[in-house]
Amino acid sequence: MDKPISSSSDKSKHRAALRALSYPEKVRVVVELQKMAAPILKARGKTVHIWPLT
Amino acid sequence: MKKALQIINEMERHGVIRKYAIGGAMAATFYVEPFTTFDLDVFVVLPHADDAILLTLTPVYDYLAAQGYLPEKECVIIEGVPVQFLPTYNPLLEEALAQAREIFYDDVSTRVLTLEHLAAIAVQTGRGKDRARLPLFMESEALDHRRLDGILARYGLTERWMQWTSP
Numbered sequence: 723m724d725k726p727i728s729s730s731s732d733k734s735k736h737r738a739a740l741r742a743l744s745y746p747e748k749v750r751v752v753v754e755l756q757k758m759a760a761p762i763l764k765a766r767g768k769t770v771h772i773w774p775l776t
Numbered sequence: 777m778k779k780a781l782q783i784i785n786e787m788e789r790h791g792v793i794r795k796y797a798i799g800g801a802m803a804a805t806f807y808v809e810p811f812t813t814f815d816l817d818v819f820v821v822l823p824h825a826d827d828a829i830l831l832t833l834t835p836v837y838d839y840l841a842a843q844g845y846l847p848e849k850e851c852v853i854i855e856g857v858p859v860q861f862l863p864t865y866n867p868l869l870e871e872a873l874a875q876a877r878e879i880f881y882d883d884v885s886t887r888v889l890t891l892e893h894l895a896a897i898a899v900q901t902g903r904g905k906d907r908a909r910l911p912l913f914m915e916s917e918a919l920d921h922r923r924l925d926g927i928l929a930r931y932g933l934t935e936r937w938m939q940w941t942s943p
Contacts, residue, residue, distance in 0.1 A: 737809050740809035740810060741807075741808055741809050741916065743810075745805075745806055745879060745880075745881055746881060746882055748805050748806070748809075748810040749777050749802075749805070749810075749881070751810040752802070752805060752810045752811075752812065752813060755810065755811070755812040756812065756813075756814060758812075759812050769848070770814050771814060771853065771856060771857070771858050772856075773777055773856060773857050774777070774779075774855065774856040774857075775777060775778070776777075776778055776779055776855075
């Protein structure tokens with residue numbers, strides 16, 4: 723598991739690193755975020771699709 | 777995502793749409809840090825947009841249905857990706873699409889709206905989630921403030937921008 727980000731300067735560096743990713747890498751992150759959010763949304767009765775990367 | 781973009785490119789080649797560009801959260805993600813979204817918003821110019829009184833997406837939906845891609849709520853599920861087709865219904869969106877950037881997703885060519893147009897569209901649309909994105913846009917080194925000022929002035933959005941972004 724990734725190390726938690728604690729200080730505000732760590733957070734800014736992390737956000738800058740995310741901004742600098744290539745578009746396909748960013749899409750991979752979006753898909754990971756979808757996987758995290760999907761169970762919560764499904765529990766609320768919403769239909770969601772997690773994107774295939776291909 | 778890649779296959780969905782290939783299908784949308786085919787739609788453009790086949791004349792089902794005249795031109796398209798990615799907008800919304802997935803266009804913003806090109807410029808800023810990634811954030812959660814489940815839909816791919818695609819702005820389109822329809823083939824007969826110049827002389828049409830009413831813009832209809834029926835030919836788009838029919839083309840996709842013939843290939844087995846069916847609608848679900850306001851989207852069409854293309855290769856597992858919910859795609860929302862949005863016709864360019866006002867001059868700001870027309871300009872945004874005309875000036876969209878060509879990019880590559882892996883080896884697939886596509887277009888995204890510029891960050892300045894995304895910011896102006898967010899101001900024009902005026903929803904809470906659009907407003908919430910503005911700080912991310914403003915933090916991005918990619919934002920050309922001079923260009924944005926020009927767009928906001930052209931479309932009468934400067935005052936709302938000032939209201940939204942002043943501390």
